[in-house]
Amino acid sequence: MKIATFNINGIKARVNALLDWLDEAKPDVALLQEIKSVDENFPHELFEERGYNVETHGQKSFNGVAILSKLPLEDVVRGLPGDDSDEQARWIEATVVGKQAIRLCGLYLPNGNPVELSADGSPAPGGKYAYKLDWMERLQARAAQLMAAEEPALMAGDYNIIPQDEDAARPEAWREDALARPESRAAFRRIANLGFTEAFRARNGAPGQYSFWDYQAGAWNRNDGIRIDHVLLTPQAADLLIDCQIDKHVRGREKPSDHVPVWVELDL
């Protein structure tokens, strides 16, 4: 079973690029981020025509996540637990059943910039950086539940985290950024250290492989990228891991997203 994550940066603007990639890559499941659409305006039919079931968790203008799946999507849950006042659409999960069942979680983790700090150096309450770190605490709680279940599960999406310096072409440019600051990296490690396997790292030793290139400053042409889209596997899912790749070439096409797909092949 091939399961992909792809931050499409707007479904309306990306429909053709997304359909072209689906036709070519033929993922069984695609976890999408930044659909930037309410549920009613998501073009379900275009994907259903191609054999995909569609579940969305959208909002107006920003954020929004979705799952496309050739297998039925069961027990769909929208929204990350832990804060009923959080109205940002950044989390969706569902179960698919192949040879065995796997729980799939799609996430769009907050960017966190600009970094605002209090006088004591802690993230300023109410600021975007505090929101990011608070969201990651809630993510850790859900991750711990998935780990405790001792079943195949994965959390895939745009983590907005550069895990290590080798995941950026110019790590010095990101040192103070919310994507790479020590607090951000530590929060990511706390989640991974619950026992998850970061699929790309586990399958690809080489540094210098990225999943995002800014639209600005010729970042793509200079390969000035960062690796911020990740797939985390529970041990029971990691046992099934066959391959993990980044579809880098998608970034060089017409009207690309600034992210490219990352996928895993699981023996499911």
Added chain:
DNA sequence: ATGGCCGGTGGAACCGGA
């Protein structure tokens, strides 16, 4: 060499992204 964008909203600039 240098500088360089894009999508959504709403119908012009501005917000948000990373």
